[in-house]
Amino acid sequence: MRVLNVLLAGSAGLGHQNHQADMYAPGFAAHPGFAVVGAVEADDRFDRPDVDVVSVCVPFEDRVEVVSRALRAGKHVLVDKPMALTSAECERIAAVAAETGLVCMPAYHQRFQPAVRSAREAVAGGKVGLPWNVQADFLVAGGGAVWPLGELLNFAPYATDAIQAITGLAVTEVYAIAGVNFQDAAGPEDLVTLCLTHERGLTSTVVAGRTPAAAGVHGLSLHRYRISGSHGTLLADCTRPAAEVLTAAGARRSWAGPGTVHRMLTELHAAVVAGRPAELGPADGVAALRLVEAARQAIATGQVVPAAAPRA
Incomplete structure (x- = not known):
């Protein structure tokens, strides 16, 4: 290599x-x-x-x-x-x-999580027929204070990027609500719900944020995608299967095999060596921030907000 x-x-x-x-x-x-x-x-x-x-x-x-x-x-x-x-x-x-x-x-x-990759392959292979809805949960238990700029910008894009990777369908409309439910009432939002409309009529709902620490849970407590289609439903639970690792610092779940960062770096390496675009690129960074900005506007106005269209 x-x-x-x-x-x-x-x-x-x-x-x-x-x-x-x-x-x-x-x-x-x-x-x-x-x-x-x-x-x-x-x-x-x-x-x-x-x-x-x-x-x-x-x-x-x-x-x-x-x-x-x-x-x-x-x-x-x-x-x-x-x-x-x-x-x-x-x-x-x-x-x-x-x-x-x-x-x-x-x-x-997180789009390189094995369950997300399997879901992507299953959807592309027609295993659920035509997908019409995705429900996503991305919740972290404890792990420090809420990110200073809020979990809408910190955690929610992990889930929305994974949905984009699974379905390949861009977001067209955004509705969102957010609030301080578990952390400092004077701080930024720690929980956000996004109701999204995608191309071809697909809809998705994302719940993302940081909850209080939970006994026996280290980091992600809930990370899953339920994809409903015309011919079936697929649940991709990104916390399973996993081994429970007990240490002096507490318990954590661990996959047997490469983690998401390692898999991301493998894609980075392959793209550089082959001289090709990477699967994950600047357009995905742009899409993530456009969605966050539309969600902020939706939270402020209580209205459904069109997602910004790509510029020519």
């Missing part, structure tokens, strides 16, 4: 998060297709000849500039999610990626 050299750019995160240290750096180190060769901050250069990929976790105020600079230096990019804080900023990144022809992957790694 060809080994790609990785430069870690930044370790910023909001609240308690540090995805560079907790997910990407360990993921690259454990993957046989990558080797970490250094770490830099936002204001460093990326023209090192020994670097193939830059993993970007710089602050949001520097995100567009740093990703653009890495791409224009000829480096492929993995960028922490969300790719940026607005769809306009995401579109600027997407434009540079298109200009350079390099891989730029926003890290919505």
